[in-house]
Amino acid sequence: MNKINNPKLDTWSEILKRPTKTIDDIEVTVKEIFKEVQKKGDEAVAKYTSIFDGIALENYEVSSEEIQEANSSISEELKAAILLAKENIYKFHSAQKTDKISIETTEGVNCWQEKRPIQKIGLYIPGGTAPLFSTVLMLAVPAGIAGCKEIVLCSPPDKSGKINPAILYAATLCGVTKILKVGGIQAIAGMTFGTKSIPKVYKIFGPGNQFVTVAKQLATQFGVAIDMPAGPSELLVVADDTAVPAFVASDLLSQAEHGTDSQVILVSTSKRLIQAVEKEIQIQIEELPRKAIAKKAIENSKLIYVENDQIALDLINEYGPEHFIICSQYDDFYCNGIINAGSVFIGNYTPESAGDYASGTNHTLPTNGYAKNYSGVNLDSFVKSMTFQKISKEGIQKIGSAIEIMAEAEGLQAHKNAVTLRLKSLKERG
């Protein structure tokens, strides 16, 4: 752990720097696979499924038998937990629905804004050691509330050609319309171009390794939208002597177990707390099954002492953490002052893992400083806002001349003409 004492302002950007990766070599691979899937469709998907997942599949779509099988293989306990989480996610995202916004800007000029669902979306759920069924909930629940018509889920098959049953259970529960056993770059390419087996979608959501991340970025060059650019997961905790060191340590470790590149930062106005947390980390880390990963991440972690809460807040806003835990007597000060963060966790009994699973907030959040310019996934991620206007004869007479003058000043005569013709016809009739 790197302890940093009262860093000067001009060192902040260096201290808060995230490790950057060169993606140039990955990009070449991703582009090649994209080209091949675009050209050869399922044939290319089969080829790369065989190379990367080590299996040949006759059918990519998960069958209803497989879903039933998954259903019966999951414990009732896990099902109940998933249902509770789903319920809370549903409640919070339903509350985000917005009404039509309508206003008469000038007499006779009615303007309104309405939201319409994105018709076809794709969810990518990684396979591997951690089957992220929680991410299925986080994406499919709001997609359902939004009214997306086609919800396609791609996840890589394991060596026996299966997808983790909890993923299948969650997907079925949340109304995913098609589940496909396709992973990695070939899944993203498939959803970008469409193949015989994989539907083309308009927007792709979900996490993934760096190949998937680069593939999603590339997809945007072919007209597909994505939820947000991705980077390693991050947690920043601000804590003072009102915090419980063991709890803070457990939160930092829950972040650290994600990956060796996870970013873990503690900011405090109390040197005593920093020391206590450091000790607790050393104790708790030994018990973790993912100890090796957590240790690597903790090695790069930062414990930063600052003189007061204003400095702490400024530094946190400069960093823009994905997850931000506040365990401070001044929690209101931080809540009101935080501008750049993905999701905020307040108080000693609000661990980050609550938001990861079951509080109801979304866990798909901006990393890598993107909290400065991107929202986390929310209901609006699944809709588009459209505007409407209806102008009466009186309305166009009120604003027509302003349009004519502005169009003329911009040198756009036909724009002016569209108004002039209408005004003239009204005058002639009038």
Added chain:
Amino acid sequence: MNKINNPKLDTWSEILKRPTKTIDDIEVTVKEIFKEVQKKGDEAVAKYTSIFDGIALENYEVSSEEIQEANSSISEELKAAILLAKENIYKFHSAQKTDKISIETTEGVNCWQEKRPIQKIGLYIPGGTAPLFSTVLMLAVPAGIAGCKEIVLCSPPDKSGKINPAILYAATLCGVTKILKVGGIQAIAGMTFGTKSIPKVYKIFGPGNQFVTVAKQLATQFGVAIDMPAGPSELLVVADDTAVPAFVASDLLSQAEHGTDSQVILVSTSKRLIQAVEKEIQIQIEELPRKAIAKKAIENSKLIYVENDQIALDLINEYGPEHFIICSQYDDFYCNGIINAGSVFIGNYTPESAGDYASGTNHTLPTNGYAKNYSGVNLDSFVKSMTFQKISKEGIQKIGSAIEIMAEAEGLQAHKNAVTLRLKSLKERG
């Protein structure tokens, strides 16, 4: 004009195909300039300003003298028109403010969503023959309502080192905090990396030629967000015999004058109307100063006859037009059924140019089929939504076990542990 009669479903995608451009050769130039600006800052900006704009500037920032000069050079008539437009844009975008959304998902588990402004934004306004001061209003007004702290505007200088006075007037009126005489790729690169003269921003908005478009796309690879990917402007009109052919023709032409690559489509259930509009276009086009451009665009335009309104609607949703005018006795049918469009104009007295300038809706809209997955610029484009959660001791006891079960099932022991520790401490105390 291409008249298409009752096209079969399987020909739609061919008929509605937009021209695609290869950007590979542009990309090389853009990447080079980015690299140079990243490395050499203002020195590179000066070099490319000299190459592309043909001028050497000592100072990129517009001075207060230049602003005063611009102010006094604009007619009172134009100022009044700009003020009217600004007022309507302000009203419509202010109405889009959303309250904090707060909900107790489980007893003791409080979740809320709040929006915070993006702190630093950049607006790009092209120079050239059409000085788009209206776009300044469309971007700077909502940025001001959102509370963005730094609003930087870049626009290329003309040969005498000036920016069009109407652009300066609109920018000052709307609270732009810094106006810079920098254009093209070097402006986008400057706002991406920051130079001595050009502040680094978090999100870049605004139109531009294909160099600017590619530059904005590249900026996203360096952590900057953009408003949306851009393409040539588009208009689709659906009209029946209740429409006035001269009005429809004037709208189609107002779109056609934008550029030779503008997309202009008329869909109708009336062959009579199609013929009448065609005639009107031929008359009106001769009067336009930008006749040459409009004629090229009209050559590629499409007049599509379909048998009924349901087919028309399906076809329009398949296309996803940027601008969509409805002049039909069934306007409600189209308003309710349209899913993919940027902005919708209803009735004979609602020309597209009203939305371009003064109705109050935003004119920065998704083109190129992006209406299927992107919103037009609106108040939310200038903010990020953040989530908060605060869980009480009772709350964590209610959802804690679900979190433990799910974390364990995902193989994330430290995530579970963060909850277990808290539950245990409550049990011990309780």
